[in-house]
Amino acid sequence: MTPFDLTGRTAIVTGASRGIGLAVAKAIAAAGGNVVLTSRSQESADAAAAEVGGAALGVGAHAADEPSARRCLDATLERFGSIDILVNNAGTNPSYGPVIDQDHARFAKTFEVNLWAPILWTGLAARAWMGEHGGAVVNMASIGGLVYEPNLGLYNASKAALIHLTKQLALELSPRVRVNSVAPGxxxxxxxxxxxxxxEGQLNSSIAAARIGEPADVGSAIAFLVSDAASWITGETFVIDGGQRLGDAALFRAEAAAHA
Ligand SMILES: NC(=O)c1ccc[n+]([C@@H]2O[C@H](COP(=O)([O-])OP(=O)(O)OC[C@H]3O[C@@H](n4cnc5c(N)ncnc54)[C@H](OP(=O)(O)O)[C@@H]3O)[C@@H](O)[C@H]2O)c1
Structure with a gap:
């Protein structure tokens, strides 16, 4: 058994009916873990669980709805007997455009799903299991939470707050529970x-790794972060962006060639 092995661990992944969340669930299952996948619709959650296969369980739960979250935790404990891993992945962006053009409804939806939901689920998981038995939490931030971009200001602010919250929770829940975030490009x-x-072609050439990310790129990084191989990592923000944050790689290479 390697320190990357998740056999006997149980993970809840919120917002896992498609995209990054589904890839995270698959990566954790591939490492031997049990997975519970949520979606706003029970049907989509069931379909995603069937795609993962094995004992995977789908639960319909809006990420910001407390009764649904409690129901999901109860179902997880009943089916698997523990909640060792929580991946707060569900996220939304209804607020494209300049920050001063946003209204309260879009602000509330963005912050309710991207910030309040991780607080809600982490608190419930800590009280139901992790506080006593230990665990690992990963919050889905974004490199947007580390930079400034046109039209994504409100969404990025919610992710910046999530990065801050991750560090706060890492201290509040220490030493039993590790809390990290990932910041994908x-x-x-x-x-x-x-x-x-x-x-996509233009974007690919501007990235050091020469391609945009695939959901599985984030899935494998999270499977590492929640494993014992990462047992000395907490309160961190793990950037997974193929080097996107380093700046325009095509421009860099062109300038380097011009001066060679
Ligand atoms: N893609 C990127 O480039 C990127 C980069 C950085 C960070 N992220 C973050 O990665 C996370 C996943 O996004 P994605 O790119 O994989 O998007 P996606 O493919 O659109 O998937 C979003 C998932 O979240 C679920 N979801 C949405 N609102 C929900 C809610 N209120 N309650 C429960 N589930 C909800 C959706 O399920 P249903 O529709 O079935 O409910 C779906 O499974 C988000 O937090 C996003 O901010 C994405």
Whole structure:
């Protein structure tokens, strides 16, 4: 058994009917863990669980709805007997455009799903299991929470707050529970379609790794972070972006060639 092995551990992954969440569930299952996948619809959660296979369980639960969250934790304990891993992945971006053009409804939805839900689920998991038995939590931030971009200001602010919250929770829940966040760059999913679909070739050449991310790139990094191999990592933000945050790689290489 390697320190990457998750046999006997149980994970809840919120927002796992597709995209990054589904890839995280698959990566944890591949490492031997039991997985519970949530979606706003029971049908989608069931379909995703069937795609993962094995004993995977689907639960319909809006991430910001406390009774649904409690029901999901109860179902997890009943089915698998523990909640060792929580991946707060569900996220939304209804607020595209300049920050001063946003209204309260879009602000509330963004912060309710991207910030309140991780607080809610982490608190419930800590009280139901992790506080006594230990565990690992990963919050789904974004490199947007570390930089400034046009039209994504409110969404990015919610992710910046999540990065701060991760460090706060890492201290509040120490030493038994590790809490980290991941900050992906542009990943090929429905949520981020407007960021890559029309100009993927151009975007690829600007990234050091020469491609946008695939959901599985984030899944494997999270499977590592929740394993014992990462047992000395807490309160961190793990950037997974193929080098996107380093700046325009095509421009860098062109300038280097011009001066060679
Ligand atoms: N893709 C990127 O480039 C990128 C980069 C950085 C960070 N992220 C973050 O990664 C996370 C996953 O996004 P994604 O790109 O994988 O998007 P996606 O493919 O659109 O998937 C979003 C998932 O979240 C679920 N979901 C949405 N709202 C929910 C809610 N209120 N309650 C429960 N589940 C909900 C959706 O399920 P249902 O529709 O079935 O409910 C779906 O499974 C988000 O937190 C996002 O901010 C994405």
């Amino acid at each position: 542009v990943v090929r999913t429905t949520l981020a379609e407007s960021l890559w679909k029309e100009h």
